Amino acid sequence: MHIAIISDKRNKDGKPFIIHHGSDPAMEEDHLMAGKIAGHYRWKK
Template sequence: MPLTTDVSDVEQWQGGDIVIFEKHIGIVSDRRNWDGVPYVIHHNDPWQTAYEQDILEKRTDIVGHYRISQ
């Protein structure tokens, strides 16, 4: 199901959600930063040192946010 792309609406972002960027896809983590914004699990380049990162607030290219529901 489609969800908000507004990162400031932190309650709408849950671990396991899928976030689509213009040229990238990630999975929302269950870990959050001090502001309550979740980390994203992704693989962006071969030199990336961590796959779970606090990048959601920094991205300006979010085009979708989805959750698989039953």
């Protein structure tokens, strides 16, 4: 399982970057569609 957080930054096509722990340290990358998305979760403010 892999966990990522959606960033406020976007690529040239308008898709958001993700912040994830693919390597150490965590990185912000253009990998939103790189794998299967198993679920979406939100925290209420």
